[in-house]
Amino acid sequence: MAVRVNPKLIDELEYFGAQDVIKCYHCGNCSATCTHSDEVFVFPRRSMRYLQMGLKTKLETSIEPWLCYYCGQCSEQCPLGAEPGESMMSLRRWLISRYDFTGISRKFFKSTKLELLFVILIALLAGIGFLFYGFGHGDIHVYDGANAFLPSHFIHAFDLWLAAAMFLFLGMNIFRMWYFIMIKSGGVHIPWWLYIKKFYLLPWHFFTQKRYAECESKIKSKVFMPWLVHLGLMLGYVIMLVLVMIFLHRLQSGPEIDWSVHALAYLATVGLLIGTIYMVKGRIKKEQVQYQKSQGSDWIFLVLLMIIVVTGVFQHICHRLGMEMIANITYVIHLMAVVPWLLRMPFTKWAHMLYRPLAMYFAGIRKNALVLEKEGAPISQPIRQAA
């Protein structure tokens, strides 16, 4: 079956950041230099080719963009400045928009203004909502306990609803991702039990982020820095998420420090803070290839995260110091950042946090299925013939 070329796709991909892919003349230096590229999943060259040709289905069902961790070595090696690393990045953005059936993601990627508007709107709505609730049910001078401005049981319930909404969208996106990569792409029969056999890959990659450490240039630079930063950020998210979702009342209580939760929270905060500062610094300095072409969307994420971390820390300190009112106001600002930050998660680049380990999981299954197919075919026939 011949696949249809779509000359228009390349124009669309430009919105997602693939500005230079047309320059590529397929020398293959990028694939040769990439530590993650192997005999089954060859990239970035092949993805570059699909991009140039506008083979939409091939791209949509490809797993390769998720296997790239943007060390930037390919872009540095590229003789034509075709930016294979950035092209893979833009493919990831495009894939996120393809996984998202609502079309919101696509609109965000195409217009940062729209995304900013959405964030501000949600933040304002959240702010008004919380103020309205606070003044209706509590006292702005009380941070914690009875008559609190924003009592932990209310915020806890709200968080659960918010998380449910977020995970609903994420879940649907993940389903589409699975469908594209494992079903629509075809090519190999995948026995169901491989999903169980290879399941360990998912938590393994999620919690270790070890693929970052495998990028050659990242190993060379400053003691695994990008990997450590990602690991710190990721563990920070996870710990914070667990603490907020389950132990919010203990986090919010005070003024004395509950070391059983706060110790972890401090650790997570440090991870988040270092990670965020590192990324902001990288994006301002633009020394490393991967930070040279960040989009508006990336900045929205970072700024929101900064606000969340800073306000989180600040309200915590204020509460310990007995400055309840300031703590409450900071809390509202904190939540105004948290709500849009979480809600836009499934629609932006930061969903890669989940897609990446999932892709490793799917890649493991596909590779195993290929091995089975290769072993299966030649062995079964001669045995039958001999019999």
Added chain:
Amino acid sequence: MKECKIGVYVCNCGTNIAKVVNVEEVVESLGKMDGVVVARSYKYMCSNPGQEMIVQDIKNLGLNRVVVAACSPRMHEPTFRKALENAGINPYFLEMANIREQCSWVHDDAIEATEKARVLTSAAVRRVKYHEPLEKRSVPMCPATLVLGGGVAGLAAALELGDAGQQVYLVERENRLGGNVGRVDLTAPYLDSARDLLTEFITRANQNPKITVMIQSKLVELGGYVGNFQARVEDAQGDIIELAVGSVVVCTGYKEFDASRIKSLAYGWLPNVITSFELEGMIRKGKILTKEGNVPQYVALIHCVGSRSLEYHPYCSRVCCMTALKYAHEIKSAIPKSYVSDVYIDMHAFGKGCEDFYRRSTEAKTMFLMYEKGHPPRIREAGPDDDCGMFIWVKEQLSGEEIEIPADLVVLMVGMEPREDSEAVAHLVNISRDKHGWFIESHPKLDPVATTTDGVFIAGACSSPKDIPDTVAQARAAAARILAKIAKGEIWADAVYAEVDEDLCSGCRVCNELCPYTAVEYDKVKKRSHVIYAMCKACGACVAACPSGAIKARHFTDQQIFAQIEGVLPWHSNHVS
């Protein structure tokens, strides 16, 4: 005949010969031969002291024949002939025995190799006895030139000669000058207007009093030889004009490949599949439209149509890649919203400015799709639901996928092939063609504008596909060659050629037909044939064929070769059991 005084010189060639051949044994044996006055060996005969040794011997011992047993005569025959000349004897009194390439380098057994070297050298001694003094002869050079073809090559050659003040007859078959370049809009890679380039050439040619432009005319006969051709040209009125010229430049160009020969490309029955020249026509008119009159959204360019394929032409037509890029550029600027796909085998962007042009084309978002040699694209009509008129099936190489490319207009980059009349032209001016029909140059690298017929030059795409710069360079090179001959005023013919002994000739004319250069002429009055030595290239075909033995191949006479045969045959007695 004077008594033969032969000097034999055996070269050691460092150790190249001496390592296997016992040189002293050869020298000793040869020294005993009849007529040999002196036999010597030396480390390097070709060195200055080696040559000086021969010169001194000729002067002091009165030698009149020299045999050098050394490397291949193809290597140093001119060197030693020069030495003989310097010593004051005729250079053709030299014979060489090839005891390096044909003996020491190919045999390991020292005894056998020494014996073979001895035999080869003694055969040379026997042969050299029959050598005759030969002199080069000269003929006058007519300064006028006939240029066949009024394309960019013909114009360039004519202008170069005309500007130098020499008479030129520029003969063009069509009713206009300009040739194939005249059918083109812009030129790659600098996007200069072809019209501008040509107009300047044509105006200058028409205004130059030394250039006689003859349109709608053709050469019907060419007789004579270098420096002294007689051309008969038929002009527009059908009159025959006789021209005396000294040189001929053939610039007859090419024609485009007939794309309808490739069925899978549907040229001829899908109306929107057109050739590159048809697109040029559209661009020159200023409108790129489909046959239905619509502006095409998808335009596809297919490379190597008729070129680089075993079925049609195995060679590369050289200009189509850059022309296709030029089209991509022209289409994009005419229809900014169009999508151009460029379907190619390899992108040949070798010339000055071409790689840069290719890079700019990729940046202008031309979609480059690579197909495999032997898997030519197939074109089919699209369905009613598709947003394009046709689809091109291609086995794309860089992705490994079989793909379908949407197209509303398909442009076939037709290759170049020799004109239908190339055989007739080759016959008229007596030059040869290769298996494809292109004219053959004297040497593809070192003598690219001369032919095997002296005085006939080729320039431009009549010898192989060429772009405009190469064509112009060749035309000017041919003109320079001719101007050099004109400056000399006479032509020196090689001393080695065939001679008819008119007393022995029976006038049977067998030789007339055999000569590939029509150098043997029949004298109707004398009823004898004779050789026009300026045209003879000394192949000896006529000599071997003459039933009365009346033709002599100078320097390769029957006597000389018989002596050599006798020389190589008396073997060592122990070889016959």
Added chain:
Amino acid sequence: MAFEPRIVGFLCNWCSYTGADLAGTSRVKYPFNVRIIRVMCSARIDPTFILKALSDGADGVLVCGCHPGDCHYVEGNYKAMRRYALLKKTLRSLGVEEDRVRLEWVSASEGVRFGEVIADMTEKIRKLGPNRIKAELILDKAER
């Protein structure tokens, strides 16, 4: 002592002689039995050269020219080929074995092939045994 054939090779100047030179520069080893005579073109090779060589005691004669289409003199090799065909007929009627006279196309680039041709021809003629023509001619003279 074993029979060593004597072969006379007539080589055209432009392709085959250059090819034999290339065999030398490439250090291709071949039997010493061949002795080469240079002519400008294979078309120069008069059948009498071959007959002369055979009657002077050559056990084999090799004629080499450019490949068809590559002749320096346009089509001299075709002329040689036609003469060769006629000569073969004559030789057959004289009782000379087919393999004694051989026509081969050797280009300037075929040094290795030239060596192979010589090796092959030497072997074939070794099997045929010595050429009897010369012995018979001597006998003829003696009888007269």
